[in-house]
Amino acid sequence: xxxxxxxxxxxxxxxxxxxxxxxxxxxxxxxxxxxxxxxxxxxxxxxxxxxxxxxxxxxxxxxxxxxxxxxxxxxxxxxxxxxxxxxxxxxxxxxxxxxxxxxxxxxxxxxxxxxxxxxxxxxxxxxxxxxxxxxxxxxxxxxxxxxxxxxxxxxxxxxxxxxxxxxxxxxxxxxxxxxxxxxxxxxxxxxxxxxxxxxxxxxxxxxxxxxxxxxxxxxxxxxxxxxxxxxxxxxxxxxxxxxxxxxxxxxxxxxxxxxxxxxxx
Amino acid sequence: xxxxxxxxxxxxxxxxxxxxxxxxxxxxxxxxxxxxxxxxxxxxxxxxxxxxxxxxxxxxxxxxxxxxxxxxxxxxxxxxxxxxxxxxxxxxxxxxxxxxxxxxxxxxxxxxxxxxxxxxxxxxxxxxxxxxxxxxxxxxxxxxxxxxxxxxxxxxxxxxxxxxxxxxxxxxxxxxxxxxxxxxxxxxxxxxxxxxxxxxxxxxxxxxxxxxxxxxxxxxxxxxxxxxxxxxxxxxxxxxxxxxxxxxxxxxxxxxxxxxxxxxxxxxxxxxxxxxxxxxxxxxxxxxxxxxxxxxxxxxxxxxxxxxxxxxxxxxxxxxxxxxxxxxxxxxxxxxxxxxxxxxxxxxxxxxxxxxxxxxxxxxxxxxxxxxxxxxxxxxxxxxx
Numbered sequence: 309x310x311x312x313x314x315x316x317x318x319x320x321x322x323x324x325x326x327x328x329x330x331x332x333x334x335x336x337x338x339x340x341x342x343x344x345x346x347x348x349x350x351x352x353x354x355x356x357x358x359x360x361x362x363x364x365x366x367x368x369x370x371x372x373x374x375x376x377x378x379x380x381x382x383x384x385x386x387x388x389x390x391x392x393x394x395x396x397x398x399x400x401x402x403x404x405x406x407x408x409x410x411x412x413x414x415x416x417x418x419x420x421x422x423x424x425x426x427x428x429x430x431x432x433x434x435x436x437x438x439x440x441x442x443x444x445x446x447x448x449x450x451x452x453x454x455x456x457x458x459x460x461x462x463x464x465x466x467x468x469x470x471x472x473x474x475x476x477x478x479x480x481x482x483x484x485x486x487x488x489x490x491x492x493x494x495x496x497x498x499x500x501x502x503x504x505x506x507x508x509x510x511x512x513x514x515x516x517x518x519x520x521x522x523x524x525x526x527x528x529x530x531x532x533x534x535x536x537x538x539x540x541x542x543x544x545x546x547x548x549x550x551x552x553x554x555x556x557x558x559x560x561x562x563x564x565x566x567x568x569x570x571x572x573x
Numbered sequence: 574x575x576x577x578x579x580x581x582x583x584x585x586x587x588x589x590x591x592x593x594x595x596x597x598x599x600x601x602x603x604x605x606x607x608x609x610x611x612x613x614x615x616x617x618x619x620x621x622x623x624x625x626x627x628x629x630x631x632x633x634x635x636x637x638x639x640x641x642x643x644x645x646x647x648x649x650x651x652x653x654x655x656x657x658x659x660x661x662x663x664x665x666x667x668x669x670x671x672x673x674x675x676x677x678x679x680x681x682x683x684x685x686x687x688x689x690x691x692x693x694x695x696x697x698x699x700x701x702x703x704x705x706x707x708x709x710x711x712x713x714x715x716x717x718x719x720x721x722x723x724x725x726x727x728x729x730x731x732x733x734x735x736x737x738x739x740x741x742x743x744x745x746x747x748x749x750x751x752x753x754x755x756x757x758x759x760x761x762x763x764x765x766x767x768x769x770x771x772x773x774x775x776x777x778x779x780x781x782x783x784x785x786x787x788x789x790x791x792x793x794x795x796x797x798x799x800x801x802x803x804x805x806x807x808x809x810x811x812x813x814x815x816x817x818x819x820x821x822x823x824x825x826x827x828x829x830x831x832x833x834x835x836x837x838x839x840x841x842x843x844x845x846x847x848x849x850x851x852x853x854x855x856x857x858x859x860x861x862x863x864x865x866x867x868x869x870x871x872x873x874x875x876x877x878x879x880x881x882x883x884x885x886x887x888x889x890x891x892x893x894x895x896x897x898x899x900x901x902x903x904x905x906x907x908x909x910x911x912x913x914x915x916x917x918x919x920x921x922x923x924x925x926x927x928x929x930x931x932x933x934x935x936x937x938x939x940x941x942x943x944x945x946x947x948x949x950x951x952x953x954x955x956x957x958x
Binding site: 389390397400402433439440441442458459460466467468469470474475477478501504563564 | 616622676679688755759761762910
């Protein structure tokens with residue numbers, strides 16, 4: 309937000325007249341700028357590069373557990389009602405188009421699992437079809453969810469070609485106790501209500517605090533640079549460098565939704 | 574005018590009480606669903622729309638078909654349909670009413686439904702569907718009521734009603750076109766991603782709706798002095814025949830494109846529906862019932878002798894309703910989700926509460942339809958039309 313000295317004095321002056329404190333005026337001028345020193349507030353097009361060369365089953369499992377713990381995603385062990393923000397899927401099903409195009413796939417890839425999550429598409433069909441704007445694209449590219457505005461029509465689930473969205477078919481707090489002994493697992497994060505759609509948000513709440521997404525942090529603790537998170541709009545960013553160096557694939561790129569999760573094979 | 578609806582014999586009241594019982598059962602099941610959530614239905618993460626949205630799709634067609642009696646009368650001055658237009662309009666009102674109820678019961682957070690209006694998003698086809706359906710219901714309510722009231726008083730209806738009638742004709746086409754756009758504009762759902770979806774929707778609407786109307790007319794003739802007329806029935810038969818042939822023609826075009834191109838994504842759902850996929854095939858018997866009903870309907874409708882004979886036309890109408898219902902009220906929406914985005918098959922089948930809620934909404938529709946038709950027919954009997 310560009311504000312010159314004159315405007316600054318005008319607004320702070322008016323705020324003082326209106327009885328607002330100095331901090332409020334500052335917030336009015338530049339909301340969130342307090343944390344601006346942290347690079348994770350500055351992204352214009354967040355993206356993730358997943359390096360499958362160093363990926364292991366253990367890392368994927370840890371990522372899933374960390375994500376689902378941080379975001380209070382309950383475990384159901386039932387494909388009918390399950391909720392998934394990040395999960396494992398084998399090559400054939402993660403890339404059905406590639407599987408049909410390449411009859412013979414390298415042994416190392418054919419039966420291994422890939423880590424899947426919301427692609428935070430550049431041209432997201434889910435946001436286009438949402439009748440209330442409960443799911444929308446932020447200026448930094450993140451496809452967000454407002455769980456208080458969602459009416460549960462599930463049009464976004466029909467619109468998403470990646471199966472990245474889950475619906476709360478029942479109250480998540482009533483998920484089986486034996487599978488979720490300490491649910492809700494994170495009291496800092498809201499649990500959803502029944503009847504709304506949810507999905508990965510690239511950990512917007514952590515980015516706001518200058519932290520990397522939970523999955524990225526977890527994976528990199530085990531093996532550095534397995535998950536690379538950064539800004540595609542910046543040509544010198546870590547993700548752009550990784551994409552320059554390696555051949556990558558994206559899920560169903562031919563549909564034109566512009567997925568922002570890349571896989572180094 | 575509504576007073577006519579409370580004068581009826583024991584059969585009339587028995588029918589209404591039966592419907593009330595069905596409505597109560599459905600409402601009870603809905604309260605259960607409201608409390609527990611949509612997990613009481615058969616829908617899943619993979620098949621996220623089921624029987625409810627399928628019925629919405631089918632009933633938008635029934636609503637749109639009212640235009641098939643309105644259009645010949647007002648645009649072609651086909652006088653014979655004069656006595657049927659009101660029935661077509663009332664059927665449209667009831668169909669849209671049921672559509673609205675099916676959307677409501679399908680929502681996860683029904684108490685927030687007004688968010689569609691408070692935070693309108695014109696990019697969403699659902700927003701436009703809400704608008705076209707509600708306006709269409711309002712149009713038919715205003716037209717039907719005023720035309721009937723004028724008829725009762727023995728006067729000609731006002732000029733502004735005529736304007737609304739002219740608006741309602743293209744509007745009927747719009748409701749089913751927009752409903753088709755709900756599905757045909759989604760990337761990654763190969764079964765729905767087809768430009769012929771809207772024309773096919775209209776074709777199936779213009780046979781299923783008149784078939785239902787004809788069926789109801791024959792029932793009305795049995796229980797009242799109102800006669801839809803031999804000429805009218807014959808014309809309706811012709812309309813149903815043309816629309817049903819078109820519907821099947823469009824369907825076969827889909828089959829050709831999918832199977833001659835041999836693109837797996839385009840063939841998979843058809844395979845699931847008609848022969849089963851990866852060993853799953855819950856809808857296979859239904860889809861073959863659709864084929865049998867379609868063949869029966871085609872023969873009876875195309876052969877002039879059977880189309881003009883009332884008993885065989887009646888059978889044809891039932892076959893048309895069965896075929897179009899299986900096609901649109903079952904296969905089309907559920908099939909669109911199978912296989913899922915991972916090319917896996919996860920099947921769907923409605924649960925008992927889901928079926929009872931569905932029947933409850935149909936009972937509500939038939940309740941309102943009975944009351945409206947009773948009113949219309951009583952007035953027509955009085956004025957001797």
